[in-house]
Amino acid sequence: MVYQSTFHKTILRDKGLFDGKNFLISTDSIKWVYIYSLSITEQGQLYSTDQQNNHYLLLQSLQSCSISIQQKSTTPNTNSSSTKTSKYSRKNSVQDSIEDEPPIIFIKTFENDKLYIKVPSRLNFGNLLSSLLVWQNLKPQGLAKKWYNENKIKKINQTIDGSIHELLVCRFKVYGPLPNKFTKNLNVVKGPKAPIYQPKIDDLNGKIPTDLNTVPQLDSNINEGWFYAMGALNSNGILNFISELDGTLLYSIDIKKLLSSEIREIHNSIFNSSNVLFLGHLKELRFNNLIRTINHLNADQLFLGNPFLTRDGKIINSNSRIFIEFPLHIDLEDWFVGLKYFAKREYIGLFDSDSSKLSNEPNYKQQLSDFNKSNFRVSKKVLIDIIEAKFDTTHKQNQGKIYAEVRMWGYPWSRTAIVNFTNNPFWKEEFQTDLPISTQMIHILIKRSSNNDYSNNDKIIGTVYVTPDILTKQVKTSSTIMTSNDSSGIQVNNSIPLQNSLSLNSNNYNYNYNNNNNNNNNNNNNPTSLDIVRLTIYDLNDIPIGKLLIQVNLKEYHILPPNFFKPFEKMLINAPMKDLIKFCNENAPSSDFERVSIVLLDIFQSLKVEDAWFKSLMENELINIDNITRKSYVEKNEEKKNNSSHNNVFNTLFRGSSIFSKSLEKYNLRIGQEYLEKVFGSFFAKISFERKNCEVDPRYVKIQERAIRKGKPLNDDLFNFDDDDDEESSTDEEYDSEFEKEKDETIKKMVEENFQNLLSYAEEIWNKIYITSNDLPQQIKIQLKNFRTKVELVCDPNDKITSLNCLSAFIFLRFFCPAILNPKLFYLAKNHQTGNTQRTLTLIAKILLNLANRQEFSPYKEPHLVKMNTFLRRHQNEVLDYFDKITGRKNDFNEKILDLSHEVKRFDLGLDELSNELPTTPYLIDKYLRLTEIIYLLDYNKYKNNGSSSSTSTPFTSPSKDTLTISSSQQNHNYDLDTKKLTDLHLNEKNSYQIGSLEFEKSEFLDLVGDNETEGFIKSLCKGNEDIFSFINSNITLKDIQKQSTKILNKIYQLETFLENYEFPKNFNKDLTLWEVFTNDILSRTYLDLSRNSIVVLDTLPPNNNYRRFVDDHALTKLNLKFITNSEENESNKNELQQKLQQQQSNSNYSTIANTTNRISSSFSSNSLGSVLKSNGSKNPFKKWLRK
Template sequence: MPPLFNSRSIRSEIEQNAGLFDGQIEWSTEGIEIFNKGQVKIGSLGDLVVIRPEELVLIHGLQECSIQVIDNKGTIFIESFKGREHVYLKCSERTTFVKLFSSLILWQGLKSRGILNKTIKKSHCPTLNTESNLLVASCKIFGLLPKGKNVETVQGPDITLFQTDPNERWFTAMVVLKSNGRFQLINESDGQLLYSIDVKKLTSDEVRELHNSIFESSNYLFLGIIKQLRTENISNNFFSHDEIFTISNELPKVKRIILEFPYRIDVDDWFVALKSFTMGEYVGIDNTNLLRVSRTVNLNILEVSELSIDDGSKLYVEVQLWHQPWYRTAIVESLERASFFRESFDIDLPATTSSFTIVLKKANSFNYSISDQVLGYSLIRYEDLTNKLFDERIPINSSNKTNANVYVLISKATNYILPAENFNNIEQMILNLDFSQLLNYVISKNNQQDLERTSVILLDIFQSLQRENDWFSALLDFEIGKVFSSSISINHSHRNGNNLYNSLFRSNSLLTKSLEVYNLRVGQEYLEKVVGEFIIDVITKDSQTEIDPMRISESDESKKSQIIDANYKTLSKYIEIAWDKIYKTSNDLPEQIKQQLKSLRNKIELFTTDTTITLNCVTGFIFLRFFCPVLLNPKLFFLTKAHQTGNNKRTLTLISKVLLTFANRSSFGAKEPYLIRFNKEFIEKHQSELLDYLDKVTMKKLDFTAKRLKLSSSLERSDILLTSKDSLKELPTLPFLIDKYLRIDQLVDMVSNERLNPEILDEFGTQNFDEKIIVNGNDSVEELYKIGSLEFEKLILDQENNSNKTDEDFEFGSEKFIKVLLKTNESEEIFNYINANSSLKDLITEADKLSAKKARLTAKLSTSETVNEIYDLDEYIKKILNNTVIDPQKNIFKISELSTSHRDLKPLCNDSTYNLLKFKFSNDEGIQSSTSTYAFNNRSNESLSKKEHKSPTKRIQRMIRSASLNTITSFTRSNTVTNLSSQLNSNNESTIDKGKKNLDRLEENLEVKKTKLGRWLHRNK
C-alpha cells in the first residue's frame, strides 16, 4: 500500500534518506502545460538535477527555496532563494511524492549561500526576573501621551523623522531602566507609571543615536520599532507576527519614543545600557563561533547638478534607511542649476539592510518640514559598492525625468568580528608591548593614504584600553626623534626648531591626525560652550568686518577709510571677545587635553632650552589643531547648521588669522599690511596673558581661575551594573562609545600576514554557481589552512589527546593551549611571563592566528548548509515539522514561531494540516473504499487481530491515535461502540457505501465532528 502522507511518514522519509532523492517524475521550467519526464535527483549538496542522459541542474541549491503545491495531482512549484531559478515537478505516485516532499522541506530549512544569509539574533544580556534600578534620569521625551495621567506637555523641536500621531507630544518624565529590561516612564508630578517598553523586544539597531543634523544636537536617542527593518527581518525569522509591532503592555499603541538628555554623557550611558538588553545581530550556523558583522559606509555628498529648478531654490539631501531620514545636509540655495553641500556621514548598516537612499528635497524656508517636496532620489545598494573609493555622479530618479545627478564619494568597510574572548590574548599583548615597535611596524606597512583611518583605529584601541597617554607619548617620541635623529641638541640650531614645529603640526602624520580626533572627542562640549556660542553670536549679527582695502569696492578713498575704521572696530571687538573666552576658561579646558599639552612641553624641553621653540610647539597644538579649525569650519564640528559664506566666513577667517599669529608670538608684516594695527593693539597688549595661559594649560603653574562652565566631565557618572560583565564586552565602551573589538579586529587585519581571500568570501550568495567554496576535509582551500588556523590547533591537540579524540576548540595561543603545549606543571607562571613580555613578533603571530580563524569561519559561512552538517537530525526534524507551515494558497514555508495570529497557517507537525492537500494519484484507487486498511497500516491491523478480545473502546482509541485525520472523518455517528466497530471492520459493500456517504457529510465540518468524537471517547474511557 502507498505510505501515509502525515508527519510520521515525513519524519520517517527524512530519517531514512537524509534529504536525498532519486525518482522518475515529470518536470518543467516553462509552465504546467508541457512536462518532460526523467530521472530527477537531489544530491548531498542540495542541487536539484535531472539526468537526460547528461546531468542538467534545474536548481543550484534548494536551501531556503520557496515551495507551493499547485494542484491535487502532485504538482509542486519550486523557486530558488532570491528567485534566480524555478521549476515545476509532478509526481504520478504517492510514494514518490512523499519522498520528494520530505526532501524539499528538509532543504528548505537550511541556509543558502552567502555569509549574510546566515544572520542570527541573540540577546546580549540574560533575562532576570528581578526589578532593580540600573539607571534613573529626568529627561524630555517625545512619545505617545497616555490618557488620564495628567501629563504636562512642553516645547520641543519639530519632528521630521516620521509622520507623527496626534497624541504624540513632547513632555518631561523620569525614566527608569530595570534590570529585567523594562524601560519605565514615570510621571514627575505624582510618581505614577505612565507606561513601559520591553527593550528585550527591540533589536540593537532600534536603539539609535540621532545624528546631529536631525535636531542640531547630539543629545538625542531614538528607541522603538522601525517597521521596515522588522519587515526585512521577518524573512529571516527574527520576529513572529505577534511580536513585530508590540513593545508595550500598558499602552500597545506605543511604537517609539525620542529621548532628549541634558548632557552627552547621559546619552552614552543610556545608549549602552539600553543596547545591552536588545537583540544583537550575528552571522553563524548556531550559537557557537558567531561572528559579529560591522558594515560601515562613509558617504560624502559634494553637489547636485543639472537641476531643472530656479536659482535661489532651497534644497537639501536626506539619507534614508527603512524609509526614514537619519542624516541630512544643510539647506542651501541653488545657483546656476547646482547646489553645493560638501557634507560627510558615517553610516552603520545592519547585515539585513541591503541599501540606503539619497533623497533630494526642496524646502520652503531654511527650516526642515515633513511636507517638503521630494524632487528625486537615488538608491545605493551596498552590494554594488566595492572596496575601492566610489567616485561617481549618480543619476537622480525623478518624475519629470531630468538629467539631475548627485556627485558622491563613497567608501565602505565590512568586518567580521570574532567573539570577544578570542581577543583576550592579543589585548594583553597590546598592553604589554613596546608601543614604539608597533608604531614603526604600522607606519612601514601602511601607506600615507590610510593615515586617517590608521590613526583612528589605533587611537580608539588605546583609548578604550585607557592607555592613550602612553600612545601619544610614543607618537611624540617618534615625530621628535625624526627631527633630532642627527643631532643631540638644538640649542644652537634655529633651523631644527622650525623643522620640529613644521614636522609636528604643519604636516599630516599619525600624531596630528590622532590629535585632531582626540581633541574633538574630549573637547566637543567645551568647544560648544566657549567657541560655539561666540560663533553663533557672530553669525547672528552678520556684521561687516572687512579691512583689506583691496576687497572693498568703494571708490571714494575717504569713505573707504571710514568703512575700514568701522569694520576694524567690529573685528577687534570680536577678537577681544574670543580671546577673553579662551583665557578665562583655562581651568575648564578638559584635563585630557591639558595632559597632552604637559607631555608635549616636557618632551620638547628635553631637547632644547629655547623657550620660543617650546611654546610655539605648544601653541601649535592648542590653537593650530584645536581652536582655529573650529573657527574656520564650525559646521564640521557640529557648531553651526550650515557652512558659512559671505561676511560671516570672512569674519571667522580674519579672527582665526589674528589669533594664530598671536599664539605663535609673531607679528604681521608687509605681506598683510591691513592687519599690522593688531600687532600693538592686540598681540603686544595680551602677550603676558598668553604666557600665563600656556603655563596654566601645560600645568607649569597652578590654575586658580574660577571654573565658568558646567561640563559633563565635572558630573558624577553612574555605574551601569549589568548582570554580566561579558555582556558589556561587545557593546561600545564608555566614554565615547568606542567599538573596541571592531578596532582590534581592524588592527589584526593591519598587522597580520594572513589576508581574507576575496575569492573565497561570498557575502550575498551572488557568486557564479560554478564557483565552489570547499572548506571541509581534504578538499579545503589552501589559503585557509596556514599556521594559526584551526586546523593547526587541532593538529597539536590531536597529538596530545590521541587516545581520546575531542572536538573542543582551543584558542591557538591561549592559556589552555600553551599549557597543553608545554606539558608542565609550571605552565601558569610561564603563561603569565609570556603575556608580560610580549614582543612585536608575538603580536603578529597572534594576529595571523586570528586572521586564519576568521578566514576559516567566513569561508564556511559563505557556503550553503548541508544535511551532513546537522548535529542532531532528530531534533532538527522536530524543529522543521513544528516551524514549517502551509497557508491557504498552499505555500509551504518556515516561520520562527507559531502563534495565535497565524490562524490560517497550519504546521506540518499536525496531521490535520495534510487535509489541505487532497491529492489524487493514479495508484490511489481503492484507498478511500478501504480506508481502514490503508490508514491503519500493517502494524495496526496486526495489533487488532491479536487483541480482538480487548474492549472495543480501547481498540478504537488505539486506531485513532495511529490513524490520519482523513480516516477519522470516515467514522459515522453510530450511537454504540459495537456499531462503530462493526462499520470499521465490515467487508459488506453496503456498509462501505454508507461509509462513503458519511465521509462526504462529515468533511463539511471536520472540526465539529472531531470534537464530538473526542467527547464521546472521553465519556467511554
C-alpha cells in the first residue's frame, strides 16, 4: 500500500485491544467519575481498573457499537474585570480564562448500554478511537446479525472471442414504465392492474383519509402498463427489454445489483396467473438488513443514486419494480434460476481461522470479498392458512364483499377469494412462500371490495400482525427470527392457541391439527406450541374489532454449502431404498407421511433416480399383497373367501396414506399441472359462465321449484332450506290433486332438463380426457405402466380387474377428481366454486370415478344417478382403451393437441458449479434444502442406543438439537457503573466457541482404510475418477447413510454455535493479510456524519450528504478537537490530578479499572496528527480545567 494513515497502523498493531490511563466517564454526561485505567479485551469488553488492580466491567460487548464525538466549551465569565484595555489585551485575557474541555467519546452498544468518556490525551484518543472502529465493524450476537450478501459471479461470462452472449431469450408480457419515445413501437395490451407499494400499515395510522381508502404510493407521472417485449439475459448479468416490433432497446436492469430475495414468484391470486415474476427494489427488506447502530441511513436513502432501470447509461424513472408474465411455467423456471444466478446471494456467515483466499492472482489488490467465510444458507418457508374471521357483534356491518391480503415490505403477495361480508367470513386458503433472512413480521390486511374484483383502492377494514412469536412456535433450532425474548424482539398481540382438535362449521373440512405427539420427543405439551391461533384484528385506530383464525407453520433450515453434501448424494443414489422406506415407515410420525414422502421424492427426483425410487416403493407396498396371493393358491378350498379378502385389500390399499401413495400423487400433480390447466381450465370457466342447473336429485329440485314459484332466485342459500318447510304440505287446506300433479310434472321436467345439462358436461369432460391420452406427460405414463405391471405380478393371473382399479385410484381418484372438486386449489379457477357450480362439479366427479371403476350407480344408494348408467356403459370400452394407452399396452394414435411444455426441449443455461445451490430445473426443487431436511430424520445419534425412535426421536417437521450452552460472558446483560467487582471475569479466557474445519476430512470411502498412505492413495483416485469405487457404493447400508447424516448435522450445530456468538478480531488471525484487508475495508467505509458528529459505516454514499471520509477527508479536522496533553502524564502530575479529582468528586461511588500493562503508542504524537488534532501545550493536563 502506498499510504497508510496512523489509524491503519494502530489497528494493524493493536487488533482492537486498548489500554490507557486517566479518563473521566459518565452514564448521563452530567456526573463524571475519574478512571485510573481503561481497557478493552479481546472479547470486546470495556472495563476499568483502580490502583489496587480491581477490575470493573463497564460495557459487556462493543460489537456494532455506535460512536459519536462531542466537544464542550465553557462560556466566558461575563463578570470579570471591566477595566478598559486595548482590544488586543482584552482578547488575550479572555483566551487565558477559557480552557476548552477535552473531547468526549460517546458509546452506545448494540444492547443499548451507554457510556461517555472524556479523553484528555491525544494519544489515548487516537488509540481508543482506533480500537472502537474495529469493534464497530464486528457483528453482535445472533444469527440474523451475521447476514451478508455477495455476488458469486466474479468474472463476466464471455464467449471464446471475448464478446458477451445471451443466456436466455424469451417473448413475455411486462408490466412497467411505457417509454414515451417508443410507445408506438410497443405492443401494449390490457391486463390486471398491478399492486402498488404502500408503507407499513403502522405508519399509516392517523394519516388515512376519512373514507379509509389506502393511499397509493407511486409516482403518478410514470405511465405504466402491460406490453409485450423480448427479454434477453446476457452473460454479464444485464437483462435487456427489447421492442418486439423494431428491436429498440427499451431499458435494462443490472441483475447483479438485486438481492436474491428481490426476485420472487407472484402468487396466482394476484394476477390470476402462476407464471409471473417480481423484480425490484424492496427497500423495507434492505433496511431490515442494516445494523442501525452503525448506519443511520433511512430506507429511501439506501436507493438514492442506485437506479433500477437504465437505458444506455441514463436513468429511467420507475417505481423500482416490474412484473414479468411468462407464456409457460417452464420459461418461468429457467428465468427464475438464471436471474438468481447473477443476483446477490444471501448468507449467514463470518470469517474464521479457516478463511482463505479465493484467488491467488498476482498483482491483484485483495478485497475482503476475496476471502471465504464459514457460512450457511437459510431457508425459511412459511405457510399461512387463512381459515376464517369473526368480527365483534358491535362492529358496524357493511354491504359488499371482503377478502384477506398477505402483505410484506409494502407489497401484497397473496389474496384470498372475495366472499360476502358477514360476521363470520370463511376462506380456508393457504399461502406459502420463502421468507428472506431479515423478515420478522407479516401483515394480513382485511379489505372490503365493492364488487368481485380486487382494486388498489379497496378499503382497509383491519390489520392482523403475524409476529415473530407466532412464526417461531414450531421452530426448535437456532433461528434468524428475533422473538420477544430477544433484545430487539417484537410483540404486538397475544395469540390465543386452540386445542388439539378444532371443529369448524363447515361440512367440507375436517381438521386434525398438530397430531405429532406420537413417536416424538418434543416435550411440548402446553397448548402454546400449536400453530393454530386466533389473532386480533385491529382497525385503523388500533381498536380490536374481531379475531382471525389462521394456521402458521414456519420451517427454518440452515443449509451448508453443496460440497458438504457430495458424499451424501452419492450414498443416496446407491442407497438400499427398501431399508430406507422401512425406516421411514417405522420412525416418521404418521402425520408426517405426506411431508416425508415429498422430501424423499424431491431428493430422488433431483438426483435423477426417481424411477428406481418408485420401483422400490411399489415393491415394498405390494409385498404383503404378494403373500396373500400366494396363500390363496394353497387354500383352494376357501377360494371365494380368499378372493374376497384379496379384493378388499386391493380396494383399500391405495386409498389410504402411505409414502408410496403420497409420493405418486404429488409426482403426478407436479408433472401434470400444466396438463390439467389446458384440459380443464376452459371447461371450468364455461361452467362458471353458463351456470346451468345440473341438479338431478328430485329432493333438491323440489326445493328449487318452490323457490321459482315464489319468485326467489336460485342462489347458494337455496340448499339450506328445509324440505318440510313447504307451505302446501304444512297447511290444513283441502288437497288439490291438479296442483300436485302439475307440480310433479314441473319437477320431472326440471330433472330431465338438468339431467341433459349434466350429461352434456359429462360427455364433454370425458371426451377431453380421452382424446388427450397422448398428451398426458410421459413421466406419468412410465410410473403408471410400471405400477400396473407390478400389481399384475402379485395378483391372480386371471384377475384383470384389480390392476385397473389400482390405476383408477391414482389417475382419477388422486389426479382428475381433486382438480374437478376444487379447481381453485389447483389454480384452475380464480374463485371458489359455490352453489350450483360446486354441485355440478361434485356430480361430474362422481360420474367420472364410477366410469373409471366400471361401476354402475345403485338404485338403492343414488337412484337419481341411475340414468347415468347408460353413459357409463356407452364409454366402458373407451375407459379400458384409455388405460391401455396410458400404460403402453396399446399404441396411442391420438394426435397431440395441447402443446405442453414438457415436450419442449429444455434449454441448457450453461451455468457453472456456482449454480449448484440454486433450485433445479425443472420444478424448482431445492435439492440441498431437501437433503438438510432428511438428515434430521436419519440422524444416527437418535437411534444408535435404542434402535428405534418410538420414544426418542424428534418430529420430522420440527428439527431440534441439544441445547447449546453459551457462557455467561456471551449473554446480553445491562451493566451500570457501580462498584460490583468482576471476580468471575477471566480476561484471557476463550469464551467463544471456536469452530474447527468446515470441510469433510474424508470421502465416504476413507472409513474403510486405516493408514495415511492408503488414505492418500484413495483420495488421489477419488479426485481422478470416483466411479472406480462403484462396487463400494453398491454396498452402502442404511447405517452408513445415517452416520453421514450425523456428520452433516454436527457440522450444522457447530456452525450455528459459532455464528450465534459475537464476532471477534481473532477470527481474522489466520494470516496477517486478512487482517490488513479487513483494516483497509473498514477505514474505506467509515465516515463522519457532521450533522451528528457520529461515526458511521456505509457501503455507498447517498447524494447531497453531510458525510466525510474518516481517513481520506481528514474528517476529524472538522470538529476542531483540542486536548490537554499530547501524551500520558508523569507520576507527579497523576498524583496531583487524582487528589484534585477526589476532592471535587467526593460523592462518587465509582471505582477504577485497568490492566497492569500500559502500552504507550507514539503513533498519535503531536507530529503524526499535526493537521488532524489540535492541542494546547499545558504541562499538567487537568490543572487549568479543574480550576473552572
